[in-house]
Amino acid sequence: MFRRPLSFTVAVAALAASFPLSAAPEDYAGIIADEARLDANRQLDENRRPAEVLDFAGFNEGQVVADYLAGAGYFSEMIATIVGPEGRVYPMNPVGFHNAEAWNAIGAMHENISPLIAANTHLQLAPGSVDAILTHLTFHDLYWESERFEYARLDVPSVLQNWHMALKPGGTVVVVDHYGPEGDTREVVERIHRIDPATVIGAMQRAGFELVDRSDALANPEDDLDTSVFDESVRGKTSRFMLKFRKM
Template identity: 30%
Template sequence: MRTLAFIALAGAVLGSPVPALAQAAPSDAAPLPRREGLSMEMPTLSEDAALQAAVASTSRPEADRARDGERHPFETLTFWGLQPGLTVVEIEPGRAGWWRNILEPYAAATGGRYVPVNRPTEGMGVADGSADMVVVARAFHNWSRDGRVEPYLAAFFQALKPGGVLAVEQHRAAEGLNVTETAPNGYVPESWVIHAARRAGFELEARSELNANPKDDRDHPFGVWSLKPTRTSERDGRALTPDERTALDAIGESDRMTLRFRKPYAAD
């Protein structure tokens, strides 16, 4: 039986309490688990036929399905722990609804519930302590710029049941940089996201390089939006040359962290 495998690292809350959220991870923060070294086996595609069908469905836009090779939807959702019958809240699914076009029909087919939420502090669409999973894709760079990270994470924590999962996919900046400098380009350091979630009460359970892209050096004329799928090619009087456009397209989509946090089972 063919098995999909990728690198994932189990993370535990270690030792000292998490310090106050800062723009860069403070030096006395609990150490992060190493990325390399632990292989985590994934189930074969046939082990969740409903998810396989949702991903392969021709009802998904063709442009969505064309991105599967770079976004790895089946593997990513399996890494996050998606199962039949769960209540899944997606934060800011966007007009295109890339994840929604998989999660919503999957929930309908398996007796689960899909809840899209655009303004978490105004309501999470579920009763407190009832959500099984909260999905956040490519949003922390926006929230970091206007003070939304802490209140949003608090809302996620309140909505999740004990043992519930916070699933994160996010454009990843190089470590050691200040988020105020990287976020306008669409990237944030992985350690910054981890420490923000820990401060909100979450435990880092695993991190994966499934959506890593070493070709992305993060140095692009129009930030992450220079890359696929947005492919911004002109702004503020600056236009890419054909060679620049070709080089950026060759990179593919961004380098991304893929994280799984859990609300502690003993959480009130």
């Protein structure tokens, strides 16, 4: 059964009076139903519930948004439509995770997308270059490392420092990730690819961000937090939290 870590429960209870829960999702039906989206991405809609995520994120026309560890561009292509021709999207992917075929197809439909590809230790954003950063189911990967996938160990404070410098004044970071148990973060991530939201909050606050909103719209009370997100019994159905931080 779903077990929310006590530390997170206490933290968000204290915030509840100041930061209301996200409103009901706006109508993103047209963006989500766009047949120009990659078929492989559209097939993930039922489980990823993009309307709730996009509504919580609150991206606007003309913004510049970085999509950290964007994969095959599930959210990048929808964000590109939201920010429009005056905005820009920077999907960030390690060299070995870049799907050229998928990105060529997305790029043909969205001229405002500029993929950033580098070794995972060198995925850097220029100072003052973005209005917002999205990390969807990937914040926990800051604590992951894999020799097999050529994904080197990251210095988390350095990554978050780059995000802070990259954001324009008042810029935001939106974190969506799998609920995880308390414990040694790297061990938990290696074992089940989840993260305690209290760990996210602490790391972001130490990097100079303030928590300004949170939502349990994607929570699943039937999820077992000690089960790997790749286990077929929970894959695509994990309990997820959404957090929004602002650059201080």
